[in-house]
Structures are given as structure tokens and as C-alpha cells.
Amino acid sequence: MPADLSPIDKAKFVAAKRAVEYVESGMKLGLGTGSTAAWMVRCLAERIREEGLKVKGVPTSSRTAELARSLGVPVVSLDDAKWLDLTIDGADEIDSQLNLIKGGGAALLQEKIVATASDQMIVIADAAKEVAQLGAFPLPVEVIPFGWQTTKALIEETLVSLDVLNRDCTLRMNGDAPLVTDEANYIVDLHLKRIGNPRQLSLVLNQIPGVVENGLFIDICDIVVVGHGDGRVTVRDINSGEVEEDHIDLVPSDNIFSDSDD
Numbered sequence: 001m002p003a004d005l006s007p008i009d010k011a012k013f014v015a016a017k018r019a020v021e022y023v024e025s026g027m028k029l030g031l032g033t034g035s036t037a038a039w040m041v042r043c044l045a046e047r048i049r050e051e052g053l054k055v056k057g058v059p060t061s062s063r064t065a066e067l068a069r070s071l072g073v074p075v076v077s078l079d080d081a082k083w084l085d086l087t088i089d090g091a092d093e094i095d096s097q098l099n100l101i102k103g104g105g106a107a108l109l110q111e112k113i114v115a116t117a118s119d120q121m122i123v124i125a126d127a128a129k130e131v132a133q134l135g136a137f138p139l140p141v142e143v144i145p146f147g148w149q150t151t152k153a154l155i156e157e158t159l160v161s162l163d164v165l166n167r168d169c170t171l172r173m174n175g176d177a178p179l180v181t182d183e184a185n186y187i188v189d190l191h192l193k194r195i196g197n198p199r200q201l202s203l204v205l206n207q208i209p210g211v212v213e214n215g216l217f218i219d220i221c222d223i224v225v226v227g228h229g230d231g232r233v234t235v236r237d238i239n240s241g242e243v244e245e246d247h248i249d250l251v252p253s254d255n256i257f258s259d260s261d262d
């Protein structure tokens with residue numbers, strides 16, 4: 001095991017490990033994307049190896065599909081699975097209502113489809129992702145490449161009509177070229193600083209022609225598991241209102257490092 005696991009990776013690991021305790025044999029699972037979700041895939045793979053857990057996973061990106069396959073997590077398409085028991089994913093920001101900003105890893109479209117097709121969504125995160133108000137993290141909006149500059153102008157006009165003060169919108173780049181998502185689209189990042197009414201903004205953005213989906217996840221997440229670098233985890237359930245404090249052994253087994261991601 002690498003001795004130099006950073007506090008942030010420890011926090012992500014313990015959140016992932018605690019969330020994977022919700023998985024039961026026979027479940028169909030949505031597998032999120034990002035560095036925290038990668039820990040979840042590793043923890044899940046460990047339970048499959050050690051306990052013979054039988055699950056099917058629907059990955060939310062080509063990256064997650066590759067990681068899951070490499071670790072022996074059975075992968076199926078959403079069309080094969082049709083409906084899922086549970087999705088576990090990361091997030092870029094989480095507010096007190098468990099509304100989220102997602103898409104920092106450019107996978108928001110598949111992530112939202114998969115999470116919405118699940119009985120339950122658990123978000124795993126380090127404590128830095130918890131915010132009083134969404135919006136400091138730029139809001140990703142997935143747009144089709146055709147006419148993207150017009151779509152971006154329409155997004156900006158919409159922000160003016162909503163009296164949004166900070167409305168700088170930038171096309172996400174991958175080096176010198178636009179970043180292309182798994183669904184062959186582009187991402188426009190909205191630098192809003194604060195989002196006063198996330199529900200309204202999400203609805204309005206999705207009405208703009210050329211916008212495929214936005215990174216606001218409203219009323220989708222059920223449980224948030226927040227990890228800390230010392231092994232503490234806080235589990236918050238929006239439906240029951242329960243908050244539980246827990247502690248997870250901080251030592252990932254050697255096997256968990258058999259692959260790397262993100």
C-alpha cells in the first residue's frame with residue numbers, strides 16, 4: 001500500500017468504503033465517474049473478490065467502464081439493466097438540500113440518466129464539496145457541437161433574463177481543441193459564483209435548443225456520505241433526515257491499488 005496517500009484521498013476512500021456497505025448481492029448499480037467514484041469501484045471490486053458479491057454495474061463513462069472491467073466488476077449497459085437499485089457517484093458541490101453540481105469530469109449526461117434511473121442515489125465526497133450555496137464551482141452545461149456558439153449566446157441571454165450577475169461562460173477545452181464528451185458533445189462552463197434558484201436555472205437551461213443537459217442534480221440524491229482524512233464519515237439521508245457519524249479503517253488493502261484511475 002502506498003504510504004503517501006494524501007488526506008484528500010483518504011477522505012475519498014473512507015466515503016467510498018462506507019457507501020459500498022449499502023450494496024447487496026443481486027443489485028444492479030450505477031457506477032459514477034471521477035476520482036471519488038474510482039475509489040468506490042475499487043471498494044466494490046474488493047467486496048466482489050472477497051465476499052463473492054454478485055452485482056451488475058452500469059458505468060457512467062468510458063473511463064469508469066474501463067476501470068470496472070479491469071477490476072472484475074461485471075459491466076452491463078443501461079438498456080440491458082433497464083432500472084437500477086442504487087447509483088453511487090461523486091459530486092463537485094453539495095448543498096444542504098442534497099442538490100448537486102456535477103460534471104467536473106464531463107460525464108454529467110450519462111451520470112444524470114443513470115442516477116435518475118435508480119431507486120436510490122448515494123453521493124460520496126470529501127468535506128470540501130459541501131457548500132452553503134451552489135455556484136462557486138462552474139456549472140457544466142453539455143451542448144451539441146452544431147451551432148455551439150449560438151447556444152452559448154442563448155445561455156448568456158438566459159442568464160441576463162434571470163438577472164444573474166456573474167455570467168461568464170467558457171467552452172471547456174482539451175488542449176487546443178474543445179473537450180468532447182462520451183456522447184460526442186461539448187461542455188460550456190458557467191462561472192456564476194452563486195446560484196440563487198438552482199431548480200429554476202436547471203429547468204430554464206434545458207429549454208434552450210442545443211443544450212443537452214446541465215450539471216444541476218435537483219432532488220435526485222438521497223444520501224450523502226462525506227469522508228474526512230482521519231477516517232471519520234458523516235452519512236446524511238435527506239428522506240429520513242437522519243445524520244450518522246461513523247469511522248472507517250483507513251488502511252486500504254493492497255488489492256485496492258491494483259489499478260489506477262483519475
Ligand SMILES: O=C(CO)[C@H](O)[C@H](O)COP(=O)(O)O
Pocket residue numbers: 032033034035036037089090091092101102103104105106107108111262
Ligand atoms: O461529476 C463528476 C464527473 O462528471 C464527478 O463526480 C465530479 O466531478 C467529482 O469528481 P471527483 O470525485 O474527482 O472530485
